[in-house]
Amino acid sequence: LCALALVLLGTATYAGRLAGPFIFDDEQSIVDNPSLAPLELRRALSPPNASPVAARPLVNLSFAIDRALHGLSPAAFHATNLLLHLACALVAFAALCRLLVAAPLSGGLSWLRERPRLPAFCAAAAFCVHPMAAEVVLYTTQRSESLVALCYLSALWLLLREAQTGARLWPHMLLVAALGAASKEVFVTAPLLLLACDRAFCAGSWRAALRARAALHAVLAASLLPLLLLQRGAPRSESVRLFELDYMLAQLRIVPGYFAHALWPLQPVLDYGPLWPGAAVGAGAWLALAGAVLLGSCVWAWRAPRRGFAVIWACAILAPTS
Numbered sequence: 001l002c003a004l005a006l007v008l009l010g011t012a013t014y015a016g017r018l019a020g021p022f023i024f025d026d027e028q029s030i031v032d033n034p035s036l037a038p039l040e041l042r043r044a045l046s047p048p049n050a051s052p053v054a055a056r057p058l059v060n061l062s063f064a065i066d067r068a069l070h071g072l073s074p075a076a077f078h079a080t081n082l083l084l085h086l087a088c089a090l091v092a093f094a095a096l097c098r099l100l101v102a103a104p105l106s107g108g109l110s111w112l113r114e115r116p117r118l119p120a121f122c123a124a125a126a127f128c129v130h131p132m133a134a135e136v137v138l139y140t141t142q143r144s145e146s147l148v149a150l151c152y153l154s155a156l157w158l159l160l161r162e163a164q165t166g167a168r169l170w171p172h173m174l175l176v177a178a179l180g181a182a183s184k185e186v187f188v189t190a191p192l193l194l195l196a197c198d199r200a201f202c203a204g205s206w207r208a209a210l211r212a213r214a215a216l217h218a219v220l221a222a223s224l225l226p227l228l229l230l231q232r233g234a235p236r237s238e239s240v241r242l243f244e245l246d247y248m249l250a251q252l253r254i255v256p257g258y259f260a261h262a263l264w265p266l267q268p269v270l271d272y273g274p275l276w277p278g279a280a281v282g283a284g285a286w287l288a289l290a291g292a293v294l295l296g297s298c299v300w301a302w303r304a305p306r307r308g309f310a311v312i313w314a315c316a317i318l319a320p321t322s
């Protein structure tokens with residue numbers, strides 16, 4: 001019933017908006033992408049460098065399939081994005097149910113373990129219809145976010161299921177990790193973050209987590225190799241400027257605004273504008289704030305792993321981009 005409600009809620013929210021045009025990077029990712037047509041597996045898995053789908057072969061393959069089936073119809077591409085977003089919401093619901101059961105809650109919160117479906121549904125529904133989620137449905141190139149989120153959440157579900165049932169699920173994790181690595185670079189944080197989740201909610205310590213689920217964590221760590229291989233030759237050297245001071249300092253201004261819009265989404269932002277020269281002027285306060293947040297998050301997660309996990313999760317998801 002909860003799963004059906006999530007699907008109906010997400011469909012009702014976005015179905016009437018699927019006919020919108022391609023925007024921003026969609027022209028380069030889809031319309032002018034020579035690797036999409038005609039549909040050939042080898043071509044589709046070799047997206048062009050210096051494009052939004054560079055080093056993201058799974059995203060490019062999904063675009064090639066959509067183009068082969070529906071041509072250049074934006075509505076068809078957006079419909080696929082909606083299906084992926086709904087899948088993310090369903091897996092998030094399933095993972096949250098298992099996470100609440102695994103969490104050692106007591107006192108007034110013990111009911112969450114006994115009836116996890118209601119809070120898990122509320123969280124998944126908020127994720128599904130949040131105004132920021134409109135971007136992953138209606139901005140076609142952001143399919144990379146949905147695909148990597150689906151793999152990330154599936155990996156979390158597999159970890160929790162193995163911890164709770166004892167089933168050996170590393171072959172399934174191998175597939176999920178490979179797909180995640182082929183979707184977007186943010187999956188690079190999955191091995192450490194899921195190990196932290198295991199330590200906080202399942203095993204109780206780093207050593208116990210590695211001992212109990214060695215194969216699962218080894219498979220996740222192995223996903224770093226294809227990620228590194230896909231980054232050979234700097235496939236997005238024109239847009240990814242991780243070592244430029246202006247770029248990094250601009251992110252220090254953008255990320256706090258991102259969190260603010262996530263918590264109070266009155267005016268969501270789709271385009272944060274250009275990274276202007278001279279962004280380093282007056283950036284000392286932002287650097288101090290970022291350093292304090294990072295240090296505080298690490299200390300909190302180390303000393304109170306369960307309560308600090310949500311902060312570490314958010315930081316780890318944003319870190320590879322920002």
